[in-house]
Amino acid sequence: MPSSSPIRSTNSDVLGRYYTRADISSFLVEQIDDHNPRRLLDLGAGAGSLSIAAACRWSDLEILTVDIDSGIASSYQEKLGRINFQDSRHLHIHADALSCELPDLLDTIRNPIDTAVCNPPFLIPKWSKGFSEILEDTGFSHCLPLPSSTDAAALFLAQNLRLLGDNSKLAIILPDSLVSSFKYSKFRQHLLTNYEVERVVQLPRGAFYGTDALASIFVIKKTKVVSEFLSIFKLGGDRSLSNRLVISKEHGFERLDYNFHYQRMRSRSSKLSITLSDANVLVSRGSLSTSQSKKIECPVFHTSDIGSECYGQWVDLSHFECPSDFPASSKLIMGAAGDILIARVGRNLEAKVLGVSAGNVVLTDCIYRIRAPEAMRNELLSALSSADGRQWLSSHAYGVAAKHLTKFDLLSFPLSFD
Known part of the structure; x- marks a missing residue:
């Protein structure tokens, strides 16, 4: 093992070793x-x-x-x-x-x-x-x-x-x-x-x-x-x-x-090869880091707020809304009614997908916001949260421990698995 001290070592010993079964x-x-x-x-x-x-x-x-x-x-x-x-x-x-x-x-x-x-x-x-x-x-x-x-x-x-x-x-x-x-x-x-x-x-x-x-x-x-x-x-x-x-x-x-x-x-091999990037959608990443979200006086929506009961559902997030006197900033990325939210990082990011039925919430940078035409929102949420969609998201994420999904990969999501 190298004598130099590790900069990153997760769940391993002091030398960064994971012992093989x-x-x-x-x-x-x-x-x-x-x-x-x-x-x-x-x-x-x-x-x-x-x-x-x-x-x-x-x-x-x-x-x-x-x-x-x-x-x-x-x-x-x-x-x-x-x-x-x-x-x-x-x-x-x-x-x-x-x-x-x-x-x-x-x-x-x-x-x-x-x-x-x-x-x-x-x-x-x-x-x-x-x-x-x-x-x-x-x-x-x-x-x-x-x-x-x-x-x-x-x-x-x-x-x-x-x-x-x-x-x-x-x-x-x-x-x-x-x-x-x-x-x-x-x-x-x-x-x-x-x-x-x-x-x-x-x-x-x-x-x-x-x-x-x-x-x-x-x-x-x-x-x-x-x-x-x-x-x-x-x-x-x-x-x-x-x-x-x-x-x-x-x-x-x-x-x-x-x-x-x-x-x-x-x-x-699918009959339809259209991807998310081909459709009229806007994918944005949340704007606040975890440390920044703790410093503002407003509820911030994070991946930990997407529970299993929310998966693939349209959810009312009004209880996350900022107070009416909160000084909104143009730099904040907000999730609003009709948006689809999906985890960008996490061990089980493929299981954290929901639609916003109501509310206007500030998002952390661990979440992607997808804004799609109204006519395709239900179909898109169903596709992302289907068994095939879940497997697709998991396979396109990468990472040794916590996984990451890039915006480039998300935009290649196929809109049909037929």
Whole structure:
């Protein structure tokens, strides 16, 4: 794990680690097919669940584990001993997983590494000068967001590829930000253009202990022969694997999550392909942050005010109206009768949709306001709150923990699911 202190770490330990469940670790290792590994690397090994799963599958393997945590090495020997894995075939290196010196420490020139497994920390580390060298060696330096907002997982991916030999394979868990966020679209383009992504498997929430963080498994082959198509899957909560979806490499630049492409294919097969952006509607985002809403002397409508009993209903919000003597501002975004309100952020944002039957309320910036012609309001609210609409909203939102729905994606909402 990186030695730099985390800027963001939610529901994880001090190093930003989400510990992988044993069944997910075994599943990840099983995704590496048509491959006979000899020397395997587990970078930022943490509790060692991925290494143990690899040792269970390939007993004649040499395993290299790297971690910054000095107190974790002894536990590897104990765990490997339980499965009768030879001590001589395991080497642990106490080091920063993002150190530029790792190629020398691991002797990758004389003794190439042909396989790697990795569950990187889900955090944004304090930037180090050495990170630039890692990114430059793998070509990612030009396609990542600002250093202050680059996920550690992107750095771990680059470091793994930097350490692996030709025709090697990497199975790595990546957070949903790298899978579907717009800010990583250039990252995905570089990855898919220069490396063979053999498969992407979207994991269910609950795949890690103590969190419902959303992530996917990527199996990547380090080769110059890159396919124009890739296969994506979804692992269910019952650990059943979906049928394969085959998408073009170009569509993968946009996003790589199964739910998004499944819904896209359904929408494209629809009889009517009109989207929200094609209709005469106005989508606006609320104007007040949570902290600002606490400072004004007026009720403010927030996502927490959209209860399950309101879902898909026209609701009277008159009790949220500001007093008549409240000094209204043109900068405030208000919800009024006939508007449809939908959550922009939240773990279950797809379940927070309602119509305003009465009232004139101030909205937080966690809510979108949709103003549509009167003739289509009922149909639009029904579509957004239908089973298909709910699934569509969920699949187009992104985020490791709390999800976000962009205005661009909301405007692509199909007005018919026939």
